[in-house]
Amino acid sequence: MKKNSYKKLTNLFGNFDEIDKLLFNFRNNFEKQFLLTINKKTLKDNSVASNEIKNRIKLYKHWGFKNSNTSFFQIFDKNFPKTHSKLSKLFKLKKAVSSIIIQEPGNTLPYHRDTFINFKLKNGLDPKNESVVRYMVFLENRKIGHYFEVEDNVISKWKKGDVIFWGNNYHMGANSGSHYKATLNITGISNKESLHNNPIKKINF
Numbered sequence: 001m002k003k004n005s006y007k008k009l010t011n012l013f014g015n016f017d018e019i020d021k022l023l024f025n026f027r028n029n030f031e032k033q034f035l036l037t038i039n040k041k042t043l044k045d046n047s048v049a050s051n052e053i054k055n056r057i058k059l060y061k062h063w064g065f066k067n068s069n070t071s072f073f074q075i076f077d078k079n080f081p082k083t084h085s086k087l088s089k090l091f092k093l094k095k096a097v098s099s100i101i102i103q104e105p106g107n108t109l110p111y112h113r114d115t116f117i118n119f120k121l122k123n124g125l126d127p128k129n130e131s132v133v134r135y136m137v138f139l140e141n142r143k144i145g146h147y148f149e150v151e152d153n154v155i156s157k158w159k160k161g162d163v164i165f166w167g168n169n170y171h172m173g174a175n176s177g178s179h180y181k182a183t184l185n186i187t188g189i190s191n192k193e194s195l196h197n198n199p200i201k202k203i204n205f
Contacts, residue, residue, distance in 0.1 A: 005151035005169045009135065009195045012090075012161035014205035018083045019100065019139055022075060023182055026102050030073035035109070036060060037067060048127060049117045060110050070110065073102040084186075090203060091135060091163075091195045093188025095123055100139065103181045108174040119187055130168075133196060137184040138162045145177020161205065165196040 022029045036057050060070070077084035077098040088096040097119065103109070116132045119125075125132065136148075138158040148155045150166040158164075175181045190196065 005153050006155070006164050006166035006171075007196070007199065009163045009165050009199045010201065010203050011159060012137065012163060012203050012205035016083075016139070016160070016205070018080050019184070022080060022100065023102070023139065026073055026075075026180070026182075029079070030075045030100070030102060033072050033074050034067040035070035035072070036065065047121075049121055052115060052117050056112065063110065065108070065110055069107055071104070071107055072109070073104070075100050083184075086205065087137070087184075087186050088188065090205070091186065091188070092193045093133070093135075093186065093190060096186055096188030098184060098186040100182065100184045103173065103175040103183075105145070105175050105177055105179070109172055111170055111172040113168055113170045116187060123189070125189075131189050131191070132187065133165065133167075133190045133194065134185055134187045135163050135165050135195065137186070138164075139182040139184055143177050143179045143181075145179075146175055146181045148173045148183075163195070 038054060038057060080098075080100070084096070084098050087098065114134055115127070116134070117127055119132055120127055120129055138160060141160050142156060142158045146156070148158075148164075148171070150171045151169050155164070173181070173183070
């Protein structure tokens, strides 16, 4: 088992109303995504980012994954601007972007490692730049059947508002329970003041 493959950075407590309202009616508020479906633009594009997506999907299919067990619902930060602005400032991430992902029972995000290639290219960063990071916020208390794994470490006892960071380690998420699993990912350019360099036990959100 790889030690320290992830770390809990903080627990956010306070007002989640903007997020909770979106979750309550997520099937209408969110767009359903199919992990193994490549859009037409990506198919025609031979950029570094598009080729990475194509290669990753090819690998997932080889492992036996299908759209029927890798789908998810997603919504982006323009739909929760107050929360996004708060998190960007609290976490001290520059040019941050975020999205909420809901995984229904029976779905998996296969084992992978983030490269942030689209974010890096969009912001004029070298693909090898290591200052781009991602934090994940659990938006509800963990329920039976909800899992997140980093390298060989299984995370299965999270609370609403817990924030974790796993660097560039391989990870996956799955929902084999009976209730949807909701998380928020925020990605941005880090610095010495960013939260993963200065963890805080609890933050009033």
